[in-house]
Amino acid sequence: MKTQTAAVDVPVERFDAVIVGAGMVGTALAGLLANAGMQVALVESKAEPLSLSAFGDHSPAPRVSALTPVSQRLLTHLKAWPAIAATRITPYHYMQVWDAEGSGNIHFSADEAGAPVLGHIVENDVTLAALNEQILTLPTVSTFFGVGIDALQSSACGRWLVLKDGRQLNTPLLIAADGARSTLRELAGISVAEESMQQDAVVTTVKCEKSHGGTARQAFIAGRPLAFLPLTVNGDDRYCSIVWSTTPEHANQLTALSSDELGCALSDALDHRLGNVHAVDAAYRFPLVQRHAAHYVLPNFALVGDAAHSIHPLAGQGVNLGFMDAAVLAEEVIRAWQRGAPWGALTTLSRYERRRRFDNSAMLGLMKGFKVLFGSQLPVLMLARNMGMSGMNQLVPLKRLVMRQATGERGRLPQSCR
Ligand SMILES: Cc1cc2nc3c(=O)[nH]c(=O)nc-3n(C[C@H](O)[C@H](O)[C@H](O)COP(=O)(O)OP(=O)(O)OC[C@H]3O[C@@H](n4cnc5c(N)ncnc54)[C@H](O)[C@@H]3O)c2cc1C
Numbered sequence: 001m002k003t004q005t006a007a008v009d010v011p012v013e014r015f016d017a018v019i020v021g022a023g024m025v026g027t028a029l030a031g032l033l034a035n036a037g038m039q040v041a042l043v044e045s046k047a048e049p050l051s052l053s054a055f056g057d058h059s060p061a062p063r064v065s066a067l068t069p070v071s072q073r074l075l076t077h078l079k080a081w082p083a084i085a086a087t088r089i090t091p092y093h094y095m096q097v098w099d100a101e102g103s104g105n106i107h108f109s110a111d112e113a114g115a116p117v118l119g120h121i122v123e124n125d126v127t128l129a130a131l132n133e134q135i136l137t138l139p140t141v142s143t144f145f146g147v148g149i150d151a152l153q154s155s156a157c158g159r160w161l162v163l164k165d166g167r168q169l170n171t172p173l174l175i176a177a178d179g180a181r182s183t184l185r186e187l188a189g190i191s192v193a194e195e196s197m198q199q200d201a202v203v204t205t206v207k208c209e210k211s212h213g214g215t216a217r218q219a220f221i222a223g224r225p226l227a228f229l230p231l232t233v234n235g236d237d238r239y240c241s242i243v244w245s246t247t248p249e250h251a252n253q254l255t256a257l258s259s260d261e262l263g264c265a266l267s268d269a270l271d272h273r274l275g276n277v278h279a280v281d282a283a284y285r286f287p288l289v290q291r292h293a294a295h296y297v298l299p300n301f302a303l304v305g306d307a308a309h310s311i312h313p314l315a316g317q318g319v320n321l322g323f324m325d326a327a328v329l330a331e332e333v334i335r336a337w338q339r340g341a342p343w344g345a346l347t348t349l350s351r352y353e354r355r356r357r358f359d360n361s362a363m364l365g366l367m368k369g370f371k372v373l374f375g376s377q378l379p380v381l382m383l384a385r386n387m388g389m390s391g392m393n394q395l396v397p398l399k400r401l402v403m404r405q406a407t408g409e410r411g412r413l414p415q416s417c418r
Helices: 024-035 069-077 081-087 124-135 183-187 248-256 259-269 318-339 346-375 379-394 396-406
Strands: 002-005 011-014 017-020 040-044 064-067 090-092 094-099 105-109 119-123 141-145 149-155 158-163 168-171 174-176 192-208 215-221 224-233 236-246 277-279 284-293 301-303
Touching: 017 024, 017 158, 017 168, 024 040, 024 124, 024 141, 024 318, 040 168, 064 069, 064 124, 064 224, 064 318, 069 081, 069 119, 069 124, 069 318, 081 124, 090 224, 105 379, 105 396, 119 124, 119 224, 149 183, 158 174, 174 183, 192 224, 192 248, 192 259, 192 346, 236 248, 236 259, 248 284, 259 277, 284 346, 301 346, 318 346
Parallel strands: 011 168, 017 040, 017 174, 040 141, 094 215, 174 301
Antiparallel strands: 002 011, 064 119, 090 119, 094 105, 149 158, 158 168, 192 236, 192 277, 192 284, 215 224, 224 236
C-alpha cells in the first residue's frame, strides 16, 4: 500500500481496488481480489467486523439465506465454507411448493437433480463471520470499519473517496457493495429502476412439532408466499426460518401478535403440515422493493450485489446473484490486472456487466411474473397455475432444468465457482 499526499495536505492512501460495504458480497469480492495479490481497501460503516467466536451455542439469527451449491463452491474457494459448516448449516434435499388456493403442487428432490443437495440454509451472520475470518487478516486487505463516505471525486488516475473522518482513498477501481440503498451508487449518479412489490417480508424463527425432514417448503396463499426454511439447531431438526411476504396491512397484524398467536397463525397457514408451530423469536419486517441499476459500471467504478439489484426473496436468489457478480467481476479484473491492462477501464468493466446483467434481469423478471401469476384471483390464471404446477411435477426433464436454474448452474460460471 502506497501513501501519497493530496493538495489539501491530507494523506491519501492508494489501493488497486476500494470496496465500500463489507456485507457478504463486498467481503467475498475483497477476498477474491486480495487472494490474487491486489491491494484492497474495504470500507464499512458498521463499527466492528462480526467474528465466529460470537457464535457458541447461539440461537438462530433471524436473517438466513438459501445458498445454492454454486455459492457454496465460491465460499469453498474462499476457504470460508469449512468454518460455516462447522458453525451451523442445514442442507435441504427436497423442496415443496404448492398453491394453497387450489390443488397445484410441485416437488423437487436432489436425487432428481442429480446433486447431493439442493442447497443449504445458512444464517447471514455466520456466512459473513466466516468470510471475515478468512479475509480480513490477509496482508493485502486494509480495513476501514466504523466510517462512512463523505464525497466521491474523479481524476485522471481513477476515483478519490473522501471518508467521513477526512481520510482519502485513491484507486483505479472503486466498487459499491453498500446494499440496496447504496449511497455510493447515488454519488456516482447511477439511476435505479425501483418498483415496490407492495409487500413486506415478515421474518421469524419457529420450532415445529414435526421434523422439517430436510425440506424447504413454500405455500402461495392468495399471492402471499410463505416459506418454511429448514433449520437444525444443536441436532434438533424441528426448527424453521419463516419468510412470509405479505401485504403491509397483514404484516402489521402479524407483527402485533403475541408469540403464541403468531405460532397459531403460521400453523394454520401451513395447514398443520409440520404440526403445531411455536415462534421462538420476535417477528421482524422488511419492505420489499425490487431495484435494478441503469448501469453496473462507469469508468473506474462498478456496482455489485444489492447495490446493483435487489430482488423479491421468494426464490431465495438475492445473495446468490450478488456472489456471482463478485466472482465474475473479480475474474475480469484479475485477468486485466495480471496482463498489466487497465483493470478499472470501461472496456474491462463492461465485460462484467455483459456477463451479469442478463442473468440478473431474467431473475428479476421471473419474480415479477410469479407475483402476478400467484397474486391473481382471475379464475383463468388460477386454473393455469394449478395445472401448470401439477403438470410440471410429472415432467422430470423440465423439473431438472428448473432445478439447474434454481441451484445456480446457469450459463458460463466463473472459475471460482466451478
Ligand atoms: C426477508 C429476506 C429474505 C432473503 N432471503 C434470501 C435467500 O434465501 N437467499 C438469498 O440469496 N438472498 C436472500 N435475501 C437477499 C439477501 O439478504 C441480500 O441479497 C444480501 O444480503 C445482499 O448482500 P450485499 O452484501 O449485497 O448487501 P448488504 O447485506 O446490504 O451489505 C451492505 C453493507 O454495506 C454497508 N454500508 C451501507 N452503506 C454504507 C456506507 N455509506 N459506507 C460504508 N458501508 C456502508 C452496510 O453496513 C452493509 O454491511 C433475502 C432478503 C430478505 C429481505
